[in-house]
Amino acid sequence: MIKITLPDGSVKEFEKATTPMDVAKSISEGLARNVISAKFNETIVETTTPLETDGTLTLFTWKDKEGKTAFWHSTSHIVAQAIEELYPGVKLTIGPAIENGFYYDVDLPNGSISEKDFATIEKKALEIARGKHDYKMRAISKADALSFYKEQGNEYKVELIENLEDGTITFCDHDTFTDLCRGGHIPNTGIVKAIKILSVAGAYWRGNENNTQLTRIYGISFPKQKELTEYLALLEEAKKRDHRKLGKELELFTFSQKVGQGLPLWLPKGAALRERLENFLKKAQKKAGYEMVVTPHIGQKELYVTSGHYEKYGEDSFQPIHTPKEGEEFLLKPMNCPHHCEIYNTKPYSYKELPKRFAEFGTVYRYEQSGELHGLTRVRGFTQDDAHIFCTPDQLDAEFKNVIDLSLYVLGSLGFENFTAQVSVRDLDNPEKYIGSVENWEKAEQAIINAAKEKGLNFIVEPGEAAFYGPKLDFMVKDALGRQWQLGTIQVDYNLPERFDLSYKGSDNELHRPVMIHRAPFGSMERFIALLLEHTGGNFPLWLTPEQAIILPVSEKHEKYAEKVLKSLENNEIRALVDSRNETVGKKIREAEMAKIPFMLIVGENDEADNTISVRRHGGEDLGAISIATFTDLVNTEINSTLKTF
Numbered sequence: 001m002i003k004i005t006l007p008d009g010s011v012k013e014f015e016k017a018t019t020p021m022d023v024a025k026s027i028s029e030g031l032a033r034n035v036i037s038a039k040f041n042e043t044i045v046e047t048t049t050p051l052e053t054d055g056t057l058t059l060f061t062w063k064d065k066e067g068k069t070a071f072w073h074s075t076s077h078i079v080a081q082a083i084e085e086l087y088p089g090v091k092l093t094i095g096p097a098i099e100n101g102f103y104y105d106v107d108l109p110n111g112s113i114s115e116k117d118f119a120t121i122e123k124k125a126l127e128i129a130r131g132k133h134d135y136k137m138r139a140i141s142k143a144d145a146l147s148f149y150k151e152q153g154n155e156y157k158v159e160l161i162e163n164l165e166d167g168t169i170t171f172c173d174h175d176t177f178t179d180l181c182r183g184g185h186i187p188n189t190g191i192v193k194a195i196k197i198l199s200v201a202g203a204y205w206r207g208n209e210n211n212t213q214l215t216r217i218y219g220i221s222f223p224k225q226k227e228l229t230e231y232l233a234l235l236e237e238a239k240k241r242d243h244r245k246l247g248k249e250l251e252l253f254t255f256s257q258k259v260g261q262g263l264p265l266w267l268p269k270g271a272a273l274r275e276r277l278e279n280f281l282k283k284a285q286k287k288a289g290y291e292m293v294v295t296p297h298i299g300q301k302e303l304y305v306t307s308g309h310y311e312k313y314g315e316d317s318f319q320p321i322h323t324p325k326e327g328e329e330f331l332l333k334p335m336n337c338p339h340h341c342e343i344y345n346t347k348p349y350s351y352k353e354l355p356k357r358f359a360e361f362g363t364v365y366r367y368e369q370s371g372e373l374h375g376l377t378r379v380r381g382f383t384q385d386d387a388h389i390f391c392t393p394d395q396l397d398a399e400f401k402n403v404i405d406l407s408l409y410v411l412g413s414l415g416f417e418n419f420t421a422q423v424s425v426r427d428l429d430n431p432e433k434y435i436g437s438v439e440n441w442e443k444a445e446q447a448i449i450n451a452a453k454e455k456g457l458n459f460i461v462e463p464g465e466a467a468f469y470g471p472k473l474d475f476m477v478k479d480a481l482g483r484q485w486q487l488g489t490i491q492v493d494y495n496l497p498e499r500f501d502l503s504y505k506g507s508d509n510e511l512h513r514p515v516m517i518h519r520a521p522f523g524s525m526e527r528f529i530a531l532l533l534e535h536t537g538g539n540f541p542l543w544l545t546p547e548q549a550i551i552l553p554v555s556e557k558h559e560k561y562a563e564k565v566l567k568s569l570e571n572n573e574i575r576a577l578v579d580s581r582n583e584t585v586g587k588k589i590r591e592a593e594m595a596k597i598p599f600m601l602i603v604g605e606n607d608e609a610d611n612t613i614s615v616r617r618h619g620g621e622d623l624g625a626i627s628i629a630t631f632t633d634l635v636n637t638e639i640n641s642t643l644k645t646f
């Protein structure tokens with residue numbers, strides 16, 4: 001008999017060679033129907049793998065990440081079989097599951113695959129899936145595995161097998177198809193009910209551009225057709241909301257090959273929007289006791305040697321800037337923290353003067369591989385809404401709560417309601433990985449957990465995820481499409497105060513080390529605006545949006561009146577403009593809709609006579625003819641309903 005421990009801690013005895021599926025059946029028939037993958041002692045196994053020793057077993061269904069991985073990887077075998085049948089002579093290479101779906105890289109010596117072939121591949125793959133073929137793993141000797149693929153003339157699989165140890169090699173069979181595979185499959189192909197080929201792209205064998213270029217086929221699959229339909233609708237919507245597309249349409253930012261990849265250029269409307277966001281945070285920060293500082297974009301290499309950043313990132317980042325003077329080297333700043341430590345160091349502090357909170361919208365530069373760059377979410381130069389709080393260990397608790405309050409205020413004012421937090425703490429089994437005293441760590445971790453609890457955050461604690469220099473809390477938000485993004489972070493740091501020899505005089509008249517908190521509620525301006533664009537689809541909250549209203553005179557005759565309306569809106573601090581082009585009102589409305597301007601104010605004969613404006617909301621709601629004062633009230637009420645005071 002063997003003892004199997006389940007995730008709830010219960011231990012059950014089974015005959016030797018029991019399979020995960022047998023264990024599932026012993027729990028309930030319902031579970032057995034839904035189990036598609038399993039993990040035994042940290043190793044992913046088949047649901048049919050005989051369990052020979054005592055151990056811990058986790059069963060996965062489609063709802064689990066591991067279940068999806070097995071599902072999608074298994075589908076890649078089905079699609080590979082379909083391609084082998086449709087494209088004789090194709091050479092298969094690798095087919096892993098990815099975050100959303102799977103891909104298979106293939107070499108097509110006689111032909112190519114394009115979008116028009118997708119439907120045929122899908123049809124064939126579904127036919128195979130419907131055959132309900134079991135996935136069967138079998139061990140094979142290295143010699144046999146090599147001769148199998150040598151016979152096929154598949155040099156890719158041969159290369160993969162040559163790098164494997166004899167005795168560890170397995171094949172997976174289903175139907176008439178065989179693939180070199182480590183395992184991790186669903187029970188049979190019949191569970192896959194919907195398959196979609198999403199795209200094809202070029203990919204070099206083993207990611208090396210000196211190697212053959214292969215065809216990468218991306219796809220996704222689901223246990224229900226309905227789920228595929230929903231996924232495709234979501235993809236469509238995500239495409240419409242892509243921040244790169246919206247940023248261009250709304251004239252917020254651009255990139256120039258001449259300026260350089262990954263270096264965003266903010267256009268006037270985007271720059272103004274950024275400024276509004278910055279001012280919004282500055283105002284709240286001021287109330288929360290922060291002081292603004294300004295530091296340069298470069299710093300001596302020595303500064304980053306002291307901070308440890310050079311040792312950690314120096315090799316893979318922008319290289320030092322040299323001056324005409326021999327041996328003088330500067331780095332583009334990758335972080336603002338070292339500069340802020342030096343600001344702290346300009347004078348001695350007593351504990352009574354702490355905390356000090358230095359804030360800066362600091363632009364930093366980090367080298368990202370060109371293939372990694374993506375719109376505003378992965379760039380080489382970006383501005384952090386950064387601040388560093390220097391406090392005594394006793395103040396940490398209260399400071400952390402204040403930062404959470406500020407972060408929640410920021411997220412609330414921008415319409416994010418769906419967020420969770422992750423608290424990253426030490427790995428207690430490896431204390432040597434961390435610097436700072438055990439006592440301080442315990443205090444800090446407890447402070448973060450207490451603060452998260454007290455603020456009613458929905459949070460999880462992740463042991464082992466803390467940085468070596470301190471624990472942290474990260475905010476994760478879900479956007480309107482349910483996609484998760486990591487945003488602001490709050491980190492406790494014992495390392496930099498040590499490296500920069502920071503101190504304060506305690507009540508005992510001795511010098512002590514302050515604790516440092518790094519925090520950025522937006523994360524970075526670039527990333528935040530990208531997220532905001534995708535979350536709102538470009539329909540920003542009224543307080544933030546570029547133009548709040550556009551005045552549309554029905555004819556040239558009413559232009560003067562339109563200008564008068566504009567003046568009076570401007571006096572009430574409403575951002576508006578007049579569309580005086582010689583176009584029909586219908587066309588102007590359509591374009592204003594495209595530009596996502598919240599209010600269209602149409603002015604004609606009656607409006608001019610009655611001193612009113614005819615208000616149409618973005619999306620089509622007609623608010624009728626109202627006075628400018630009524631409209632101003634309406635705008636202010638709406639703004640105040642989202643933008644609370646901090």
Ligand SMILES: [Zn+2]
Nearest residue numbers: 172181182183
């Ligand atoms: Zn496989």
Ligand SMILES: [Zn+2]
Nearest residue numbers: 335336337518
């Ligand atoms: Zn920092």
